[in-house]
Amino acid sequence: MPQEAPIPRFGHKPQVAFFDFACCEGCQLSVLQLEEKLLEILEHVDVVTWREAMTEQSTEYDIAFCEGSVTTEEDVERIKRIREQADVLVTLGSCASNGCHNELKNKWSMDEVREVVYGDAADQIATIPSRPVSAVVDVDYQTFGCPVSLGEFVKVVSAILTGQSHAPSNQPVCVECKLNDYVCVYELGKVCLGPVTRCGCNAICTAFGDPCQGCRGLMDAANLPAMLRALTREQAHSIMRKIIERYELSEEQIEAKLRIYNNWPELDMEEADEDDD
Amino acid sequence: MTTDADIHVHHLTRVEGHGDVVARIEEGMLKEIRFSVVEAPRFFEAIVREQPYCDVVHIASRICGICAVSHKCAALQATEAAFGVEISPQTHLLRRIAFHGEVLSSHLLHIYFLAAPDLLGLPSVMPLINTQPEIVKRAMRLKQIGYDLAAMVAGRHTHPVAMTVGGFSFLHDPADMQEMRGRLVNILDDLDASVELFATLELPDFERETEYVSLTNPDRYAFYEGNVLSSDGPCVPVAEYREAIRERVVEHSTAKWARWNRDEYLCGALARMNNNFDQLHPSAQKAAARLEMEPPVHNPYAMTVAQLIECVHCVEDSIELIDEFTRSGVDADQQQAEVKPRAALGVGAVEAPRGILFHEYEYEDEGVCLSANHVIPTAQNQANLNRDMHEFAPSIMHESRDRIQHLLEMLVRAYDPCISCSTH
Numbered sequence: 001m002p003q004e005a006p007i008p009r010f011g012h013k014p015q016v017a018f019f020d021f022a023c024c025e026g027c028q029l030s031v032l033q034l035e036e037k038l039l040e041i042l043e044h045v046d047v048v049t050w051r052e053a054m055t056e057q058s059t060e061y062d063i064a065f066c067e068g069s070v071t072t073e074e075d076v077e078r079i080k081r082i083r084e085q086a087d088v089l090v091t092l093g094s095c096a097s098n099g100c101h102n103e104l105k106n107k108w109s110m111d112e113v114r115e116v117v118y119g120d121a122a123d124q125i126a127t128i129p130s131r132p133v134s135a136v137v138d139v140d141y142q143t144f145g146c147p148v149s150l151g152e153f154v155k156v157v158s159a160i161l162t163g164q165s166h167a168p169s170n171q172p173v174c175v176e177c178k179l180n181d182y183v184c185v186y187e188l189g190k191v192c193l194g195p196v197t198r199c200g201c202n203a204i205c206t207a208f209g210d211p212c213q214g215c216r217g218l219m220d221a222a223n224l225p226a227m228l229r230a231l232t233r234e235q236a237h238s239i240m241r242k243i244i245e246r247y248e249l250s251e252e253q254i255e256a257k258l259r260i261y262n263n264w265p266e267l268d269m270e271e272a273d274e275d276d277d
Numbered sequence: 278m279t280t281d282a283d284i285h286v287h288h289l290t291r292v293e294g295h296g297d298v299v300a301r302i303e304e305g306m307l308k309e310i311r312f313s314v315v316e317a318p319r320f321f322e323a324i325v326r327e328q329p330y331c332d333v334v335h336i337a338s339r340i341c342g343i344c345a346v347s348h349k350c351a352a353l354q355a356t357e358a359a360f361g362v363e364i365s366p367q368t369h370l371l372r373r374i375a376f377h378g379e380v381l382s383s384h385l386l387h388i389y390f391l392a393a394p395d396l397l398g399l400p401s402v403m404p405l406i407n408t409q410p411e412i413v414k415r416a417m418r419l420k421q422i423g424y425d426l427a428a429m430v431a432g433r434h435t436h437p438v439a440m441t442v443g444g445f446s447f448l449h450d451p452a453d454m455q456e457m458r459g460r461l462v463n464i465l466d467d468l469d470a471s472v473e474l475f476a477t478l479e480l481p482d483f484e485r486e487t488e489y490v491s492l493t494n495p496d497r498y499a500f501y502e503g504n505v506l507s508s509d510g511p512c513v514p515v516a517e518y519r520e521a522i523r524e525r526v527v528e529h530s531t532a533k534w535a536r537w538n539r540d541e542y543l544c545g546a547l548a549r550m551n552n553n554f555d556q557l558h559p560s561a562q563k564a565a566a567r568l569e570m571e572p573p574v575h576n577p578y579a580m581t582v583a584q585l586i587e588c589v590h591c592v593e594d595s596i597e598l599i600d601e602f603t604r605s606g607v608d609a610d611q612q613q614a615e616v617k618p619r620a621a622l623g624v625g626a627v628e629a630p631r632g633i634l635f636h637e638y639e640y641e642d643e644g645v646c647l648s649a650n651h652v653i654p655t656a657q658n659q660a661n662l663n664r665d666m667h668e669f670a671p672s673i674m675h676e677s678r679d680r681i682q683h684l685l686e687m688l689v690r691a692y693d694p695c696i697s698c699s700t701h
Contacts, residue, residue, distance in 0.1 A: 022317040025293055025697055026342020026435040029386070033424055035417050042406065053390055054401035055290040071317045101336050104324035113323040121526035125318060147342065147435050208432040208439035209446035213335055260332060 009163045010062060010087075017049035017061035018092075019082055021068025021075050021133065022102060027093035027148040028052055028067060034150060041154075044161055061085060063160060067092035067148075069102040069130045076128075076136060083137040088160055090141040093148035094261060096133040098217030100146055103130050103263035141166055146215035146261070149201045169200040170219050173212045177203040185211045186247055193257055214261045280305045282678040288315075289689060291391045291401065293343055294696020298685050300666075305674060310666045312689055313529040314659065316700035322649045330356050330442060330618060330644040337636065338436040340651065341698035343386065345436045346379040346427055347629035348698075350501065351636035354625025356442050358516070359640050360618055365611035367602075368444045369501070374598050375430035375437070376500045376627070377591035382423025382434060383630035384546070384584040387693040388471070389416035392581045395687045396478040412474075415467050419588075422464050426595060429457050443614035451607055458599045461592050465560075468589050472564045475585055480578040481684055483669045487575070487661055488539045489548035490522075492628050498556040498590060499549070500628045506552055508573070509538040515626040518635050524652060532656040532699035541660035544632025545693070546583035547574060561590035577665050578691045584630075618644025629654050631695050655692070655699035662692050 018028055028050075031038065048058035064086035070076055083089055094100040105113045106129045114122035134142060141156045143149065152169070159166035173194035177184070185192045185206050193214035194206060205212050286298040295316045301309040321340055325333045337352035338345040350372055357364060389412075390402050399405065405413050424434045430449065431437035439446045492503035493512065505521060506512045513521050524533040536542065550557070550565075554572040557565070565571070565586045570579060620642040626635045632654030639647045665688060673681055 020295075020697075022319050023697065024339055024342035024345075024435075026339075026345065029342045030435055032386070032390075032417075033421065035421055039406065039413075047403065050401075051288060051290050052293060053291065054403060055394070056400045056403070057290070069319075071319070075317065101324065101339060102319055104336075105320045108323065113320040116323040116326075117318065117320050118526055124526070124528065125531060127318060127320075130319075146339065204433060205438045210432070210438045210441070213332075256328070257332070260328075260336065 014045050014062040014161070015048045015058065015060065016045045016063045016065065017058070017082075017086070018047070018052070019049075019064060019066045019078075020052070021066065021079070021096070022071040022130065023068035023093070023095040023100070025052060025067065026146075027095075030147040030150060031092075031153065034154070037154060041157055059085065063088045063090065065090050065092045066133050067096050069095045069099065069132055070136050071102065071130045072126050072128060074126075079133055079137050088140045089137065090143065090156060090160070091133050091139050092143055092153070094132075094144055094146040094215050094217065097142045097144050098134070098261065099130065099132040099263060100215070101260050104260065105130055106263055107259075142168055144168065144198060144216040145201055149216070151202065152200045169198055171199050172219055173197045173199045173201065173203050173206070173216075175199055176201070177206045180207065182206045183209070185209060191253060191257055196258075214258060218262055282681060284678070284682045284685070286682065286686060289686060291394065292690055292694050292696060294694065294698070294700070296689065296694060296696050298682070298689060300670065300681065300685060302674065302681075307667075307670050307674070310663075310670050310685075311529060312659065312662050312666060314532040314656075314696055314699055316531055316696050318531050318700045319697075321701045322651060325638070325646050325649045328646050330360075330638075330640060330646065333638060333646045333649075334440075334442060337651075340653075340701045341629075341695055342435050343383050343695055344379060344629040344631065344634075344698065346375050346431060346434065346440075347627050347634055348636070349431075349437050349440050350376065351625040351627045351629075351634050352638070353440060353442055354502075354627065355623040355636040355638050356625075356640075357623070358625060359621040359623025359638060360442075360616060360644070361621075362443050362614050362616050364614055365444065365608075367605070367608055367611035368614070370598060370602060371430050371445065371449065372440070373501045374595055374602075375427045375440070377595045377598075378423050378425070378427030378430065379434065380423070380500060380630050381426065381588055381591050382420050384588050385416065385420040385423060388475075388581055388585055388588075389420070391693065392690050393478075395683070395690060396480075415470060419464060419467050419471070422460055426457060426461070429453050441613065443616045444612050446613070448609055448612050449602075449607060451603060454599045454602055458596055461596050461599075464592060468564075468585075468592060471585060472567055472589070475582055476567055476569075480576060480582070481687065482576075483578065483665075483672070483688075484575040485577070485665055485668050486573075487664075488537065488542035489551045489573070490537060490542045490544045490657070491549040491552045491633055492626060493553055498553050498558075498594075502627070505626065505633065507537055507542070508548075508552055511538065515635070516624050518624060518626065518652070522635070522652060522657070524656070530659060532653070532659060532696070534660045535652065535657040536660060541664050542657070543577070543661045544654050544657050545580060546587050546630075547577070547580045548632060549628060550574070550583045550586060557586065558590045558593040560593045561586050564589045577662075577688060580691045580693065584693070618642065631655055631693055632657060651701055653695070653699045653701060655694045655696060658692055658694070659699070662689065662694075
């Protein structure tokens, strides 16, 4: 839920912090892959907190990059503190922006998932239904992907440093897939979520004949309040229905695929509260 | 002499994930010491249930952003074992190349960005960007070639896109392989320079003999496939891992601890090197001699050095594997094996960069997952690390509080813990 606040202009070299919540930390690591580009970015900012890479830490920063999902009460307090401190909060990748597969656990009770993994010791594990950072606090910029799409990351950093807004791409992955002349993976007999998924990844999966799993979330959805998300979901379903008819797939198959990366809007928070520790 | 100290490092820096170091010294006596994993679990073993097998392996690689290829391959092996899929020699060869890429990128991340600052007396690699940019650029070049090598095979390193149950979703281009071969040959100079750098660095003085657990393979230094070997003697097939390795939940940790013959064991680069040293590439053995690493090595701080030796092996072996691929040519018929799901349980095991990794899945007849078990290297190493801390701390009590804390932090970092992975 991006806010319409004015974009801050930094009167100094902006101080940057990286934070991680429940995730694989692959987005932070992907940022390291920017190599020369990263060194160039580092000329324009001071990284003051990055636990995974640095022992130096600061409680003062202008820009916070947050990856991961909020899955404990402690996380909720922590992301709120970060929001309070940061002028600009950026979500890094799918766990923080649109939920990622962490939300799959929300279809069971927290007691059940704890018991499946920890057995008799389930009680010592604290967990609440998983939500993206963007569902807990206002965010200023979002980057998507599992892991984060680096091209988008660089664009967002440039936008922040030059005081511009950045609208996430809002077309299906099919657009990039076609621009690259890739063979439609439906024609290879695979179920692909490209038709409803936000592009910006340059169709990295279909480039190798692998179907899009929808990691960047439903297009036109992630920036809208939950109500609108539901509507968009309807539209998405109607697109998929056409595909189902054409390729003789079952609706359950599509539904299950969609849920891997898009499960959180279904979450009934009132019911979820009862599961809290 | 530190007579009283209350050390509590919350969310240790320069490691992957969230862990705490606690040490309490009263009147010169060690009262409490531990490393705790406080990572929030993501419950992978619960969330892959009800997923079809192709989505199970997709989700499984997301356990870890550093060792995604390892998790993917362990999940692929387990699923292929369950369904009785026959994998082509070409697929095996390509997966081994992808593995080398992952080991390189993961090890070099740890060696230069996480561990080296301690040995150079720095808080991070950041100050080096201005003072010694050539070291930072070398580190980035080395790490990048690992990513690129894995990406050449798997489409992307984090997270691989082209690895499927039964093979690959695309056909590899020999021209890409040749280009990569050239880069690998050129990067050997950077590895030599790294070996020379580490030959000048001094490790903390601590030794403790322990049980070393790794895969072992009669044909080669095992990363991608083998049997499960303990330095205490036993060697069991992967499918029988539950007979050997016992996991348990302990207090203070969201990652399970493990044991086999003793109360604790070590896995990872040092365990592999101690168990399979003779199978390392001759160049890697030469690097080991230069670094004065003669197995068995019992200093846990030497894990970082063992990783560097493995990097030499991975580059040299990748060059040879590419040559093998060039000789045999690309065979489209070997790209994707036929997959017929059936109701069965399968186990896969690989050597992830941090050590032996098991994935187990039970499927129903249409290939939908019923249950899963993941045994992660960093989780397995926790008992050994905690024992090391107990044994090491009394010998450093004469140091200042800050020095004690730093030596303990360094010990944890030497294990290169992959903490979010260990909890998963």
